[in-house]
Amino acid sequence: MGTYTSLYVNDFDLAISKSAVIPEIMTVFVESDRRSLWRRTSDCEVVDGPSGDDDIERAVEYVTTGEKAIQRLDVMGFTLERCRREYDEIRNEAIQGLRDAVAEDGLASDGSDNFYAKEIEKYERLTFDEYAAAFKSVLERKLQWYDLTSEQRATLHATTSYILSDQHDDWHNFGFMCRDIRSFLRMALSVSAPDAILRQDVSGLVSAGWVRAEDPIRDDAVRLLVERYPENAPRIVLTEGSSDAEILKISLAVLFPHLVGYYTFFDFHGSKAAGGATQLISVVKAFAAAGVANRVIAVLDNDTAAHEARRALRDVLLPENIAIVHYPPRDWLREYPTLGPSGDVSLDVNSKAASIELYLGRDVLTVGGNLCPVQWAGYSQAMRAYQGEVVDKPGVIERWRAKANRCLEERTSIVPAYWADIRAVWEQIMAAFPA
Structure with missing residues (x-):
C-alpha cells in the first residue's frame, strides 16, 4: 500500500x-x-x-x-509556445490515426452512430485554446470529477467533461496532450490567477x-x-572572461534569485583558461565536438573584437543545444562619450565597444558628473571598425560590486533604472533558445 x-x-x-x-x-x-x-x-x-x-x-x-x-x-525550455506545439502535434497524430483506422476498416467517417466519427469530432474540437479555456474554468471553480454528482456531470460542457473524466493515469488526470508533465504544468500556470x-x-x-x-x-x-535529460541539468553560461562570469552570476542573484541554480558558469579561475572572444569561440567549438548534452549559452561582448571572432563560426554547424548571443544593443549607447584621434565626441558604441562594463548602470559609470568615456584602440580590417574599451574598467567594476552587495543585503535598495541594462543582458540569455 x-x-x-x-x-x-x-x-x-x-x-x-x-x-x-x-x-x-x-x-x-x-x-x-x-x-x-x-x-x-x-x-x-x-x-x-x-x-x-x-x-x-x-x-x-x-x-x-x-x-x-x-x-x-521557460528557462528549462517549457515555454507556452512549446506546450502549444506539442499539444497540437499529439492531437493531429490522434486525428490522423483515427482516419487511418477508418480507411483501413472501410468505414464511413461520418454518422452519429459511428465511434470513429465521434472520436474525430472530439479531437477536432479539442484545440489548445479550447482546452486551456475549459481548464481555466476547472481551476476557478475547483472542479474534480469525484466531487460531482451524476446530474452535475451530465450538465458539464463537453470539453470540461473530457478534462474531468480522465482520472485513470496519475498526472494525466486531465487529459492534456503532452510528452512531459512540465508542459501540462506550464499550460495550467498560464491560465491560473496572477498570484x-x-x-x-x-x-x-x-x-x-x-x-x-x-x-x-x-x-x-x-x-x-x-543524466538522461538536458532540460533537467543547469544551463552552462560561457563568457569571455572571469569578470563577465562573476558579474552575471551576482546579477542573477540580485535580479532573478529564484533562478540561481538553473545556470552554471564556466570556471575560468579553476580551469586557468585564457579569456577573450577568440578563446571563447574555441571553447564553443570544443563543447560542440565533445557532444556536451547540456544547453550551452556563449555570451559575447557587443564589440568589434567579439563580432570579428564570431566569424570563425560561419562554416561551423553547431548543435541545437549550443547558442551564441551578444550583449544587446542599448539606445542610450548610441551617443556615448568617446576618446580618439578626432578628440572627445559622442558616438554609437553598440557593436564596437559595448563590453559588460557598459551594462552595469549609469550610476557606476558616472564619475564627477560625467560618464567614463570609451577609449578607441585598434582597427579591425575585417570588420572595418575600431575596437573600444571603457576607461577605468577596474573602478567601474568595483563600484558595481559595492552596489550589488548592498542590493543583496537589502533588496529595497535596488533601483530598477540602474539595473535595466544588465537585466536586458539576462533577458537575452534567457531567450537564447527558440521556443
Missing part, C-alpha cells in the same frame, strides 16, 4: 503520485523553497507545534509562486517513512533526471 503526494495550484489538486514525488515536477522547485510546519490534518490549519493531539501532523512542502515557476519552466501559489506537499512521504524530513527531496529527485 503506497502513500500519495500531491501538487497544488493554490488549493486545487493538480497532480498526484504514489510513494514518491514526480521528478520532473521537482525541477520547478529549489531546496530553499522547502518549508516545514505543523498543521491540523482535518482542515490543514497551521498551528504552532505538536500538542499531543492526533489531529496534528508535521507538514513538509515545497512552495513557490506561479510567476517564479513559469520563469523556471497563484504552487505547492508540492510531501508530508505523506515523510510520515510514511519513504523519505526523511531533512532529506534534500528536490535535489535527490532532480539528480535522477540529470
Whole structure:
C-alpha cells in the first residue's frame, strides 16, 4: 500500500503520485523553497507545534509562486509556445490515426452512430485554446470529477467533461496532450490567477517513512533526471572572461534569485583558461565536438573584437543545444562619450565597444558628473571598425560590486533604472533558445 503526494495550484489538486514525488515536477522547485510546519490534518490549519493531539501532523512542502515557476519552466525550455506545439502535434497524430483506422476498416467517417466519427469530432474540437479555456474554468471553480454528482456531470460542457473524466493515469488526470508533465504544468500556470501559489506537499512521504524530513527531496529527485535529460541539468553560461562570469552570476542573484541554480558558469579561475572572444569561440567549438548534452549559452561582448571572432563560426554547424548571443544593443549607447584621434565626441558604441562594463548602470559609470568615456584602440580590417574599451574598467567594476552587495543585503535598495541594462543582458540569455 503506497502513500500519495500531491501538487497544488493554490488549493486545487493538480497532480498526484504514489510513494514518491514526480521528478520532473521537482525541477520547478529549489531546496530553499522547502518549508516545514505543523498543521491540523482535518482542515490543514497551521498551528504552532505538536500538542499531543492526533489531529496534528508535521507538514513538509515545497512552495513557490506561479510567476517564479513559469520563469523556471521557460528557462528549462517549457515555454507556452512549446506546450502549444506539442499539444497540437499529439492531437493531429490522434486525428490522423483515427482516419487511418477508418480507411483501413472501410468505414464511413461520418454518422452519429459511428465511434470513429465521434472520436474525430472530439479531437477536432479539442484545440489548445479550447482546452486551456475549459481548464481555466476547472481551476476557478475547483472542479474534480469525484466531487460531482451524476446530474452535475451530465450538465458539464463537453470539453470540461473530457478534462474531468480522465482520472485513470496519475498526472494525466486531465487529459492534456503532452510528452512531459512540465508542459501540462506550464499550460495550467498560464491560465491560473496572477498570484497563484504552487505547492508540492510531501508530508505523506515523510510520515510514511519513504523519505526523511531533512532529506534534500528536490535535489535527490532532480539528480535522477540529470543524466538522461538536458532540460533537467543547469544551463552552462560561457563568457569571455572571469569578470563577465562573476558579474552575471551576482546579477542573477540580485535580479532573478529564484533562478540561481538553473545556470552554471564556466570556471575560468579553476580551469586557468585564457579569456577573450577568440578563446571563447574555441571553447564553443570544443563543447560542440565533445557532444556536451547540456544547453550551452556563449555570451559575447557587443564589440568589434567579439563580432570579428564570431566569424570563425560561419562554416561551423553547431548543435541545437549550443547558442551564441551578444550583449544587446542599448539606445542610450548610441551617443556615448568617446576618446580618439578626432578628440572627445559622442558616438554609437553598440557593436564596437559595448563590453559588460557598459551594462552595469549609469550610476557606476558616472564619475564627477560625467560618464567614463570609451577609449578607441585598434582597427579591425575585417570588420572595418575600431575596437573600444571603457576607461577605468577596474573602478567601474568595483563600484558595481559595492552596489550589488548592498542590493543583496537589502533588496529595497535596488533601483530598477540602474539595473535595466544588465537585466536586458539576462533577458537575452534567457531567450537564447527558440521556443
